[in-house]
Each structure stands twice: as C-alpha cells, then as structure tokens.
Amino acid sequence: MEVTYIMRVIQARGVTRRFSGIPVLEGLSLDVAGGDVYGLYGMPEAGKTILIKMMLDIISRDGGILKIFNMDPSIHRRDVLLRTGYTPQDPRYPDWFTLQHIIKLKRETYNRENMDVFLKYLRDFGLWKHRDRRIMQLNIKYRKALVFLSTLTHDPELIIIDEVSDIPGDIMEEVIGEFRGRKTFFISSHDLDKLGLYVKRIGFINEGRIVYEGTVNQLKKMLSDTVVLIKISEARRDIWQKINRLEGIEDLSIKDRILRIRITSDTGVINNIRQILKGHKIEIKWIKWMGKREEDDK
Amino acid sequence: MINKDAIFALLRSEFEYSMRKRRNHLMSLAAIIITLFFIIYTYLAGGLSEVFTGYLYVKDEYLWTILLYSSALFLYLLGIFIGADVFPHDIEEGYVDTLYTLPSTRIDLFIGKLVGGYLSLITYIMIIEAIIATTIYIIFQVSIDFIILLGITSGFALASLVFYTISIYLGIRMRSWIHVTLFSLSILLISPFTEYLLYGLGLSNYSIIEVLSNLLPHRPLEIPISIVYSLIEAGEIPKGLIDPVTGLIIIALYTLVFTSISASKFIEADFI
Numbered sequence: 159m160e161v162t163y164i165m166r167v168i169q170a171r172g173v174t175r176r177f178s179g180i181p182v183l184e185g186l187s188l189d190v191a192g193g194d195v196y197g198l199y200g201m202p203e204a205g206k207t208i209l210i211k212m213m214l215d216i217i218s219r220d221g222g223i224l225k226i227f228n229m230d231p232s233i234h235r236r237d238v239l240l241r242t243g244y245t246p247q248d249p250r251y252p253d254w255f256t257l258q259h260i261i262k263l264k265r266e267t268y269n270r271e272n273m274d275v276f277l278k279y280l281r282d283f284g285l286w287k288h289r290d291r292r293i294m295q296l297n298i299k300y301r302k303a304l305v306f307l308s309t310l311t312h313d314p315e316l317i318i319i320d321e322v323s324d325i326p327g328d329i330m331e332e333v334i335g336e337f338r339g340r341k342t343f344f345i346s347s348h349d350l351d352k353l354g355l356y357v358k359r360i361g362f363i364n365e366g367r368i369v370y371e372g373t374v375n376q377l378k379k380m381l382s383d384t385v386v387l388i389k390i391s392e393a394r395r396d397i398w399q400k401i402n403r404l405e406g407i408e409d410l411s412i413k414d415r416i417l418r419i420r421i422t423s424d425t426g427v428i429n430n431i432r433q434i435l436k437g438h439k440i441e442i443k444w445i446k447w448m449g450k451r452e453e454d455d456k
Numbered sequence: 457m458i459n460k461d462a463i464f465a466l467l468r469s470e471f472e473y474s475m476r477k478r479r480n481h482l483m484s485l486a487a488i489i490i491t492l493f494f495i496i497y498t499y500l501a502g503g504l505s506e507v508f509t510g511y512l513y514v515k516d517e518y519l520w521t522i523l524l525y526s527s528a529l530f531l532y533l534l535g536i537f538i539g540a541d542v543f544p545h546d547i548e549e550g551y552v553d554t555l556y557t558l559p560s561t562r563i564d565l566f567i568g569k570l571v572g573g574y575l576s577l578i579t580y581i582m583i584i585e586a587i588i589a590t591t592i593y594i595i596f597q598v599s600i601d602f603i604i605l606l607g608i609t610s611g612f613a614l615a616s617l618v619f620y621t622i623s624i625y626l627g628i629r630m631r632s633w634i635h636v637t638l639f640s641l642s643i644l645l646i647s648p649f650t651e652y653l654l655y656g657l658g659l660s661n662y663s664i665i666e667v668l669s670n671l672l673p674h675r676p677l678e679i680p681i682s683i684v685y686s687l688i689e690a691g692e693i694p695k696g697l698i699d700p701v702t703g704l705i706i707i708a709l710y711t712l713v714f715t716s717i718s719a720s721k722f723i724e725a726d727f728i
Contacts, residue, residue, distance in 0.1 A: 211727075211728070216552060216556055216726070217726045235560070235561055235562060236462075236559050239558065239560070240559040244553075244557050246557075248550060248553075249554055250550035250551055252469070252472075252476075252551065253476075254476060263465055263558065264558075266461055266462075266465040267461055267462045267558040267559055268558075268559060269461060305554070
C-alpha cells in the first residue's frame with residue numbers, strides 16, 4: 159500500500175505577541191500543508207504582516223509554537239530562509255539598486271539559482287525592459303512584480319506574499335498555475351475578491367487569531383451582513399457622508415472616532431472606505447470585524 | 457556556523473550605502489575644508505616656525521597636530537554618523553523586509569553590517585587624510601612620511617571605532633538616526649570625564665588642573681595622538697598625554713563592551 163505523506167510546511171499553535179501591552183496576535187493557530195495555496199485574509203492591522211514577519215524571524219513571538227518546514231525560524235533562521243521566497247508588502251531597496259543588484263545579492267547569499275524560469279517570466283510579461291532601471295523608481299505594481307519573480311531564482315519551496323493585490327493578476331495566475339502542487343504558497347491580502355482568484359483554502363484573521371478556515375465563498379457568506387468597527391484618526395462630517403453613500407453599507411454611526419458600519423454585501427466595500435479616508439489623509443488606527451449584528455448587540 | 461557569503465554580501469551592501477550617503481560626503485568635505493583653512497591660515501600668518509614658537513614640537517611634527525586637531529572632531533562625528541545610520545536606516549527606509557530576509561543568521565547580519573559600516577568609515581578617513589597630506593605638500597613642500605600618515609589614519613580609525621560602536625549600540629536600542637546622533641554627541645562631549653576617572657585610578661598621567669582646564673570636546677582626540685606619538689618617539693610617552701598602551705586598552709575595552717552588548721541586543725531585536 160502506498161502511503162502519501164503530506165508535510166506540514168507551516169505550523170502555528172497558540173502564537174501570541176503584544177506590542178506595548180496591546181495584543182496583536184492572541185493564540186493564533188494554523189496549518190499549511192506542502193503544495194497548498196493558502197490565503198490569509200484579514201482587515202488592515204489584523205496581524206497578517208506580523209505573522210509573516212514572525213515566520214521570517216524579523217519579529218519575535220511572546221509565546222506559542224511556530225514551525226516552518228518543522229523548524230523554529232527563530233532558531234533555524236538561515237535554513238528556513240534558504241527554502242523560502244518572500245515578497246514584502248512594500249519591497250524597498252537602497253536607491254541605486256536595480257534588478258541586477260537584487261539578483262547579484264541573491265546569487266551571493268543563496269548559492270543556487272534557477273534563472274531560466276525567472277527570465278522567461280520577465281520576457282513573457284514585458285518586464286525585461288525594467289531590468290536596468292532603479293527599482294525604487296518603478297511604481298509599486300512593477301516593483302512588486304519584479305521582486306516576486308526574483309524570489310523564484312533560488313527555487314524556494316515556500317513562497318510567501320504579503321498583500322497580493324498589488325501584483326498584476328496575470329503574473330500571479332501564471333506562476334501559481336505553473337507551480338501548483340510543487341511549491342507551497344502563503345498569500346495574504348485585505349482584498350477578499352483578489353485573494354479568491356488564487357486560493358481555494360482561506361483563513362480569516364481577526365483580532366490576532368484565525369476565526370475561520372474554509373473556502374472563499376463560505377467566508378464571503380459569513381462576512382456579509384456583519385458589523386465592522388474602524389478606528390480613525392479624525393472624525394469629519396463630510397467624510398462620514400461620503401462613506402454613507404457607498405453601496406453595501408447600512409447603519410453607519412460614529413462615536414469616539416470609531417466608525418461602526420454594517421456591511422450588507424461583502425468586505426470589498428472596506429477597500430472603498432480605505433480609499434476615501436486615504437484621500438482625505440485620515441489614518442486608520444485599526445479595523446475590527448465584529449461578527450453578525452445580532453451577536454454584537456448581545 | 458558563520459556564513460561568509462552572507463556576511464560579505466551584507467558587508468558590501470552596507471559599505472556601498474555608506475559610501476554613497478550624501479551626509480557622509482558633507483561631513484568629510486567639512487573635515488577637509490576646516491583642516492585646509494587652518495593650514496592656509498597658518499601659512500598666511502607668517503609660516504609655521506614663527507606661529508608655533510614656544511611649543512615643544514618641531515615644525516614638521518606640528519603639521520600633524522594641526523591636521524589631527526582640526527579634522528579629528530569631524531572624523532569622530534563621521535564615526536557617529538555612520539554608526540548611527542547602520543541599523544536605524546534599515547528600519548526607517550524599510551530595507552528590513554528585503555535585506556534582513558536573506559538566508560543568514562542574525563550574527564551574520566550583525567557582523568556584515570557592523571564591518572561594512574566600519575570599513576566605509578576607514579575609507580573616508582583614508583581619503584580625507586590623503587587629500588590633506590597632498591595639500592600640505594603642495595603648499596609647504598613638506599611631505600608627511602607614509603608610515604606616519606598610516607599611523608595617523610590607524611589612530612583615527614581605532615579611536616573612531618569607539619564612537620562608531622557606541623552609535624551602533626544606540627542604533628539598535630533607539631531605531632532613530634537623529635536620536636542616536638544626539639546621544640552619541642553627548643557622549644563625545646562628556647568623554648573627558650572618562651579621562652578624569654582614569655587619572656583617579658592611576659591610569660592617566662594628567663594632573664587635576666590640566667584635566668579641569670581641558671574639559672572640552674577635543675580631549676578624547678588625544679588618544680589617537682598618543683598612539684601616533686608612540687610610533688614616532690619609539691616608546692617615549694609624551695607628558696600630558698594618556699599612556700598609549702592605556703589608550704589602546706581603553707579603545708579595545710570600549711569596542712568590546714559595546715560590540716558585545718550590541719550583538720546580544722541585535723539577536724533578540726524586533727526589526728519593525
């Protein structure tokens with residue numbers, strides 16, 4: 159009898175982290191199997207980036223177990239990073255860095271390279287012309303696409319993407335299609351619709367823990383007709399009116415700079431709210447999903 | 457186990473960053489201009505031997521003193537500026553996500569960045585000293601012996617190491633370039649008290665009056681001077697200066713202490 163063993167690439171059990179006494183991750187647990195394409199959805203400031211940075215040993219944890227390839231990244235940092243390709247939310251390099259510098263840096267540190275796939279994608283997606291341009295002069299879309307594709311040069315087993323919505327969809331679809339089942343993808347986003355294009359299994363992180371795991375459609379159903387609280391830096395009447403005009407929103411109220419909104423359709427409207435607030439230079443302190451209104455009222 | 461490939465890659469990146477930094481260019485330029493101003497002023501005032509009548513040193517030796525005193529402060533500032541920038545700029549500019557996620561241990565990361573920044577500091581010092589030495593030769597037709605120039609540069613490089621490592625430590629703790637710079641400057645200003653303490657312990661040959669009358673920022677500059685003089689005078693310790701061996705021990709201790717605590721802080725630090 160043939161026994162198929164699927165290795166757990168990511169394993170988190172009760173991971174906690176506080177910043178200045180404020181909990182950011184509170185007993186977060188999740189499992190991602192080898193070859194899986196896992197999506198991590200959450201409102202901004204829900205703890206997605208913190209979790210990813212813990213997986214890469216940029217941030218330490220206060221408690222719990224976190225294992226990547228069955229290794230603790232805070233102990234086996236190098237071994238974990240050798241097998242991982244990471245695309246940050248906003249990849250930044252020193253001013254003079256071009257794609258050539260990034261590749262050179264990777265070549266020196268990883269000691270292995272698989273340039274064929276990378277060069278093929280650069281040509282296929284018309285990114286080859288940007289190879290000698292300073293990476294920080296490119297807009298976030300191209301910059302992130304180049305950094306994402308450059309992670310393929312060291313042939314990683316685990317590909318982590320923090321905020322997938324900035325990467326052009328055709329590139330994501332092509333890469334995931336090419337490596338589905340052979341590499342593990344861990345993709346985070348606050349845009350459920352975008353995430354839904356690439357993943358089948360999704361985890362919803364809210365207030366520092368995974369509150370749901372399942373399919374994208376089920377999550378969309380769960381998130382409809384729910385209450386969301388948004389803490390903002392400044393409460394202005396004109397903004398309030400603009401938000402109130404958006405479709406898919408009911409029962410908007412504001413108290414102590416906390417917007418309380420009932421979302422009737424899906425959480426895509428949250429992105430519209432973010433855009434409005436960003437346009438008026440109003441900072442979002444946090445966004446909390448409060449569940450069904452009935453539960454909230456109780 | 458240390459991974460020399462990762463260390464070298466990070467070292468090169470840090471070195472290049474520091475060598476390209478405009479703030480460091482301006483500080484080096486200031487060191488050169490101030491030194492040249494002193495040299496030209498001395499020349500216009502009637503020549504070296506007349507200006508420095510009453511001093512113990514001969515004409516040529518005094519050139520070094522001008523060179524040292526006038527540019528030294530800027531070189532220490534350069535040490536502080538580069539040291540203060542090594543870690544905070546990665547966090548401030550957002551390079552942590554890209555450079556700190558290369559496959560390396562935290563010790564590799566620390567060593568690469570520490571050495572990279574320090575090599576850039578030495579390079580700046582060598583360039584500055586070379587420009588000054590060339591100008592002295594053009595104006596006065598007096599050349600500084602290569603070995604002595606090397607001694608001066610080594611002295612500065614060693615003494616700058618103290619301020620560099622202090623700034624490195626503060627950079628890991630504070631994460632803000634400007635805060636680190638201000639703290640390091642205050643340390644530079646109060647450092648004569650360290651000499652006073654050493655005198656009390658019998659490690660310095662200063663008298664109290666000399667110490668009190670010299671509570672100025674230029675006092676710690678005499679540590680590298682003592683090293684240079686020890687090279688020149690073959691072991692004869694000049695009066696009024698810290699024993700060169702003690703100077704070296706102080707530098708070594710400062711460097712060791714601050715590098716060790718910096719490394720221990722870096723290993724457990726959150727890079728956000």
